[in-house]
Amino acid sequence: MTRITVAKGDGIGPEIMEATLKIILAAGARLEVDEIEVGEKVYLAGNTSGIAPDSWETIRKNKVFLKSPITTPQGGGYKSLNVSTRKFLGLYSNIRPCMSLHPYVSTKHPVMDIVIIRENEEDLYAGIEHQQTDEVVQCLKLISRPGCEKIIRYAFEYARQNKRKKVSCFTKDNIMKQTDGLFHRVFNEIAPEYPEIQNEHWIVDIGAAKLADTPEVFDVIVVPNLYGDVLSDVAAQITGSVGLAGSANIGTTCAMFEAIHGSAPDIAGKNIANPSGLLQAAVMMLNHIGQSDVAEKVQNAWLKTLEDGIHPPDIFKPGISKQKVGTKEFADTVVANLGQQPAVLNAVSFAGNPALELPPYQRKPAAQKDLVGVDVFVHWNGYDPNALAEKMSSITAPGTELRMITNRGIKVWPEGFEETFCTDHWRCRFQPSNGSGMTKAHIIEILNNAFHQKIDTIKTENLYAFDGKAAFSLGQGQ
Ligand code: NAD
8 A cells, every 4th residue: 555645736637636546546556545735725825835834744754646737826926836846855857758649649740659858856947036127137047967967867767667769868058058068968978878778969949849840759858947848748739639648756755746737727627628647647656656567557448448539528539539528437438448458559568667766966076166257247227338348447356357248148348249239237257367366355345346336236146167167158259
């Protein structure tokens, strides 16, 4: 028996959870269920995180969480429960299999069987955003070495366990050389440890186009958080419906399983939602808790039901489907098919598919870290970068000089272009003038001078070299 936590969620959540639990319990899942309330009601009762503290206790105690989609109320002030759950519980890996069920589910891509492994805790989803000037807001994109190592190793271990042939990495490291560059570098470091698995890297824009056009060339795709969010919805939709895909959120101690779609309020309470996405998540959960026998039975009965043309409305197509059924009737048919196998679609065998156990992240020895400059960001309403350069040159600390000014990343001084459009958000780079080092005292002096000159400094970023290598971006055009 495994004790799990279940949340029925909002919108179509209760209907698809009822269908899912009915199927897996009928298949013999050895489960005890603790139900908690999350989502809209909890938000509207004044809990801005969408979950009560004692529900967290239940989730942490049981360690396995099957969750229906929830509705996040419109308007500011509500934090996404999904993002919080992934981060609080360290669920670093989001696994999203997307598979065509041709010719039984209509799709433009008959040969498609990919698994998107999405980093789940960092990237632009760190949720660190600020307004700094009248005209400019920012969102911090945080990518860490442990984050990259854990997800990339997970992808290769997953490929090995599931006898997959290739792992493709998607990044935009031609532009984001530090953040996406780290993800790509770590991919290149880890890939050779798995010589039996092919590896390749795609720039995400052309990789996404290729995925939407010829998904059959991909197998496992490992990707930073935001790209993974977008690409996995595209991948699920082109198999036939977002209603078909489930996802597993895996951490070192806890795991959460959910459909990839939302609460679909437009079709809630009508008995027409497709429960397959949550059912697929439940199948991954059963494998995760070592009940692969039950997972296999459920999956084969589900494949047989789809193959027989018994389809919920979202995938019903005259000429392909045989019978349009509601959520409940679909679940009843899967239950009736338990013990049977599909005749044409490949029946699954999940033997030897236990939860992956990865070695804990080992922190590397610290590099030699030298301060080599500072970027001082200022809010300034002027338009002429030469005038700002004159002001900023007057606040340098002895031994430092103003090297460059950029606006939204593009160099505007020295030798900028008149054509470059400038906002009220300026980055002024100070570096040592005489080849000697830079210290924090220099930075404090520059800021102090700025304060006395009534220059509106909004933030600073220290510039470092790690083991002698500059670890910051140049200005575009520098
Ligand atoms: P959605 O995924 O709920 O719906 C998009 C479209 O797909 C709708 O037309 C819907 O009817 C259809 N659809 C979705 N699931 C289906 C299913 N199982 N069967 C048949 N059709 C299905 O996306 P949305 O409308 O953008 O979001 C609705 C709400 O869900 C929002 O409040 C959003 O914040 C929330 N949401 C929650 C989660 C989650 O809890 N994991 C994820 C995404 C969105």
